[in-house]
Amino acid sequence: MGWINKAKRADAQVNAWLEQFLTDGLCSHLTPIPSLSPIQDSSGSFIHPPSASERMSSVSEQTGWEEGPGKCSFFTKRWTPTGKESIAKLIFLHGFMEHISRYDHVFQRYAEAGIEVFAFDQRGFGQTAARTKTQGQTSWPAGLKDADFFIMKEASPECCNSRKVFLMGHSMGGGLAFAYTTRSPPREGLPLITGGLVLSSPLIEQTPGVAAAGALIRLGSFLGAVLPKLTLKVGVASKDISRDPVIQEQYVHDPLCAPVGTYKGVGDMLLGGQQLLSHDYKLYPSTLPLLAVHGTADNVTWHDATQQLVEKTNAADKTFKDFEGFYHEMHNEPGDDKFKEIDFIIQWILSHVSK
Known part of the structure; x- marks a missing residue:
């Protein structure tokens, strides 16, 4: 049995070496996050921003669970205006190593403006992953299939009552959202994105x-293809997500922002994004309005690449807006700065409701 134990030790050493190698290269902007205890108040509860129901009676916030593709149980959230009919609907895809409850303050404001928002913790992230201990286990094919499932349901004529439907994504979710519109053949739910x-x-x-x-990216993608569930500990550096130290602290201590990814998931999103800029932009539907926003001081995803994508895309109605000095999560910048980005998007959506 000695040779078996030696083989196991060698396998563990190789895996540790690969993880360190790719953490330093494949995810050079993704830095390991130390194991820290979540911030708690005197009652022992985790500290999070107040919910919509606590802060705004004009907005209804609903949470739930829904079984999706592959019998995966997804945590879902919906923000709707109360006391008036919503005039548009937004389906949202969040970013890497985060979850939708980080957007409460954002989508409360959307709902106040009359925009209903639906979002879900994606496969491998947030409460969806925490329930089944599948942190980081995702891929672009799975993510696109999940997005199509929820778009088909949430953007159906029965569900939307002739309202315009918009699709939005942040960071990883932004790449996935653009990819959704450029698949060949087109995804079944694409015609339902009307706004x-x-x-x-x-x-x-x-x-x-x-x-x-x-x-290194190709090596990580190869490993992911062979071992799609092989994980590595990675995380976005908190100092790069926002200029607000409070947001940085909350992010580091958030138990649902688990610093875990898979070689498959990370490889897909990096190579997939490059493919969007080199080729897939040609397949973007010319009649679908496009808005892209990016901070000039983003040290996670590249502002210039987003601008190039918009310039190359053959959309009849397209807008690129940059925010000078803003970091990666513009919706989490200090003070009123966050509302510059939030309100710009809201106004763009409202301006396209009647088009």
């Missing part, structure tokens, strides 16, 4: 200086 596409700091390319070498 437009919104990209927030989308992962098209990593910011130069932190981007991994192409060879």
Whole structure:
């Protein structure tokens, strides 16, 4: 049995080496996060921003669970205006290593403006992953299938009552949202996105200086293809997500922002983003309005790549808006700065409701 134990030790050493190698290269802007205890108040509860129901009686916030593709149980959330009919609907895809409850303050404001918002913790993230201990276990094919499932349901004529439907994604979710519109053949739910596409700091390319070498990305993708559930501990550096130190602290201590990914999931989103800029932009539907917003000081995803994507895309109605000095999560910037980005998107959506 001695040779078996030696083989096991060798396998563990190889896996540890690969994890360190790719953490330093494939995810050079993704830094390991120390194991920290969540921030708690005197009652022992985790500290989070107040919910919509606590802060705004004009907004209804509903949470639930829904079984999706592959019998995966997804945590879902819906923000709707109360006392008046919503005039548009938004379906949202969140970013890497985060979850939808981080957007309460954002979508409360959307709902106040008359926009109903539906979102779900994606496969491998947030409460969806926490329930089944599947943190980081995702891929672009799975993510696209999940998005199609919820779009088919949430954007159906029976569900929307002739309202315009918009699709939005942030960071990883932004790349996935653009990919959704450029598949061949088109995804079944694409015709149901009638209002437009919104990209927030989308992962098209990593910011130069932190981007991994192409060879390392391909190596990670190869490992992911062979071992799709092989995980590595990675995390977005908190100092790069926002200029607000409170947001940085909350992010580091958030138990649902688990610093875990898979070689498959990380490889897909990095190579997939590059493919969007090099080829897939040609398949974007010209009649679907496009808005992309990006901070000029984003040290996670590259502002210039997003601008290039919009310029190359053959959309008849397209807008690129940059925010000078803003970091990756513009909706979480300090003070009133966050509302500059939030309100810009709201006004763009409202301006396209009647088009």
